[in-house]
Amino acid sequence: MSDIFWCNNCKVPLLKKECGICHDDGQRVASDIRPVFPEEKRLLEVLLEYEEGYFRDKSVWDTNSNYLLIDGVTVALNKGKLMKLDPGEIRLKLKRCSVPDDELIEFEDNVDKFVRCNQNSLNESEIEAFDIIKEARMGRDKHISMVSFSGGKDSTVVSDLVRRAYANQSVLHIFGDTTLELPDTQEYVARFKKFHNKTPFLESRSHHNFRDLCEQIGPPSRVMRWCCTIFKTGPISQTFDGISRTKSILTYYGIRKSESNQRANYKAITQSPKVTKQTVVSPIINWIDANIWLYILSRKLDFNDAYRYGFSRVGCWACPSNSLWAFFLTRIYFPEFSEPWREFLIEVAVTMGKPDPEEYVDSGNWKARQGGQGLTTAYKGLVTSKPCGDDPDAKTYTLTKPISEELYEYFKPFGDVAIGRGRSLLGEVFILNKHTQEPLLVIQGRTGTSELRVKVVSSKNTILLMHRVDCQIRKYQSCVLCSGCSSVCPLGAISDKAGRYTINQEKCVNCLKCVAHFDTGCLVSKVLQTRRS
Numbered sequence: 001m002s003d004i005f006w007c008n009n010c011k012v013p014l015l016k017k018e019c020g021i022c023h024d025d026g027q028r029v030a031s032d033i034r035p036v037f038p039e040e041k042r043l044l045e046v047l048l049e050y051e052e053g054y055f056r057d058k059s060v061w062d063t064n065s066n067y068l069l070i071d072g073v074t075v076a077l078n079k080g081k082l083m084k085l086d087p088g089e090i091r092l093k094l095k096r097c098s099v100p101d102d103e104l105i106e107f108e109d110n111v112d113k114f115v116r117c118n119q120n121s122l123n124e125s126e127i128e129a130f131d132i133i134k135e136a137r138m139g140r141d142k143h144i145s146m147v148s149f150s151g152g153k154d155s156t157v158v159s160d161l162v163r164r165a166y167a168n169q170s171v172l173h174i175f176g177d178t179t180l181e182l183p184d185t186q187e188y189v190a191r192f193k194k195f196h197n198k199t200p201f202l203e204s205r206s207h208h209n210f211r212d213l214c215e216q217i218g219p220p221s222r223v224m225r226w227c228c229t230i231f232k233t234g235p236i237s238q239t240f241d242g243i244s245r246t247k248s249i250l251t252y253y254g255i256r257k258s259e260s261n262q263r264a265n266y267k268a269i270t271q272s273p274k275v276t277k278q279t280v281v282s283p284i285i286n287w288i289d290a291n292i293w294l295y296i297l298s299r300k301l302d303f304n305d306a307y308r309y310g311f312s313r314v315g316c317w318a319c320p321s322n323s324l325w326a327f328f329l330t331r332i333y334f335p336e337f338s339e340p341w342r343e344f345l346i347e348v349a350v351t352m353g354k355p356d357p358e359e360y361v362d363s364g365n366w367k368a369r370q371g372g373q374g375l376t377t378a379y380k381g382l383v384t385s386k387p388c389g390d391d392p393d394a395k396t397y398t399l400t401k402p403i404s405e406e407l408y409e410y411f412k413p414f415g416d417v418a419i420g421r422g423r424s425l426l427g428e429v430f431i432l433n434k435h436t437q438e439p440l441l442v443i444q445g446r447t448g449t450s451e452l453r454v455k456v457v458s459s460k461n462t463i464l465l466m467h468r469v470d471c472q473i474r475k476y477q478s479c480v481l482c483s484g485c486s487s488v489c490p491l492g493a494i495s496d497k498a499g500r501y502t503i504n505q506e507k508c509v510n511c512l513k514c515v516a517h518f519d520t521g522c523l524v525s526k527v528l529q530t531r532r533s
């Protein structure tokens, strides 16, 4: 738990008890803070029905909870009540408010004082970050260095720290455009690229349409954040894999322990569990929000404007992990996509038979949705099979999708698919051990029919192999080419580029990593699985 103090003489928050200017001890006021910019002050004035300019001369900070720190006094903010207000009306009122230039100058003066009072904390956190970067680079001079850039405040800081530590602007940056970025993020990224034109900048982007996938597999929820794999980690790791196949890489992230309990045990330098040749470095792992803002404001760095308007985090606007407050802000500032999204969520709630669909959406209950409730596609992932007579090593599947050539691709992780080896009239195909060319599996089912017989010919563990076959059948039935599988394969053997799922048999080493990565075999089928099924 960190501590933030208030200096009563200098009227600014302190990251250490002793003030760097007057040397008096401050009073503990919070565990973390972020500045409330003049633009957010206007919003608060409108929401709280104060006259315009009420907060103008006040030093206002957000404590990352339901409290504001106003001139050193903690004041509760009833967000639940404020969120009942009509976002459209707030938007109209805000249009009539403005931030005068002299207020911006006063704000800058206050920021300068905040920086001077906290110079020691700033120096310490910088030294710690530079030490981490130095240690990471030791013995890794042949690695390609890159910054994972999200357009948020943390990666803004990491980018600046890394370029300073390397004394070089040309450290590669990679930005994963999730296609669900706030317009402010896109504008900031464009400014960043223009201003840092000596910094190489790679962008990865999923070719999927978020809304189309939502129609098929339902909106993401907190337990089923399928969108992360498809729109963020998938495209980024494909880009990383492409680079790491030839070189080892050192990737700098803005990961911080204070962001979540899950991250509390993270280390500053680790080997990536997925991309074997990637070392992950988190120079600001121990920083809290106050350190981040102190750094950005002291270095006068450009940053994402969404923070000025009151967003404490910037990420995808549709993310089920966003707070209700963030959702409310999105409705005020970006109705062009938040309103159609809300309407879609209400439609899903209606299909699910929710008694009060609007309440279900506005209260955030939609984020707890599980499985494929309310979706006709839910049944597709179901795998139905029965044992074959008295042969304990064989099963007959009744598929939800008729047999086609495409089915054989999903058997390639087990071995070489030998179509000509079996009796073609019966639709028999052999799967051979890559090294010995001995049969492992025999599958049998005629094109266009739904009955598929799978027999294990040779395996030390028939039950496990059958489970794996289930996973691949599930993939065949539910695949919407989400790119999840291709981002899992360490050898880049899986592709969906030609509009169909293909595995390059030459590249595949039968490591089976792709088979059960998403528990049931397929991310989409996992998402669609209802509790009952």
Ligand code: SF4
Pocket (backbone or CB within 6 Å): 475, 476, 478, 479, 480, 481, 482, 483, 484, 485, 486, 501, 518, 521, 522, 523, 524, 525
């Ligand atoms: S089979 Fe793989 S690529 Fe296809 S939808 Fe499932 S997880 Fe995505």
Ligand code: SF4
Pocket (backbone or CB within 6 Å): 412, 413, 414, 488, 489, 490, 491, 492, 493, 494, 503, 507, 508, 509, 510, 511, 512, 513, 514, 515
């Ligand atoms: S992860 Fe790649 S190499 Fe491994 S079995 Fe799957 S396709 Fe083959």
Ligand SMILES: [Zn+2]
Pocket (backbone or CB within 6 Å): 007, 008, 009, 010, 011, 019, 020, 021, 022, 023, 024, 117
């Ligand atoms: Zn002071």
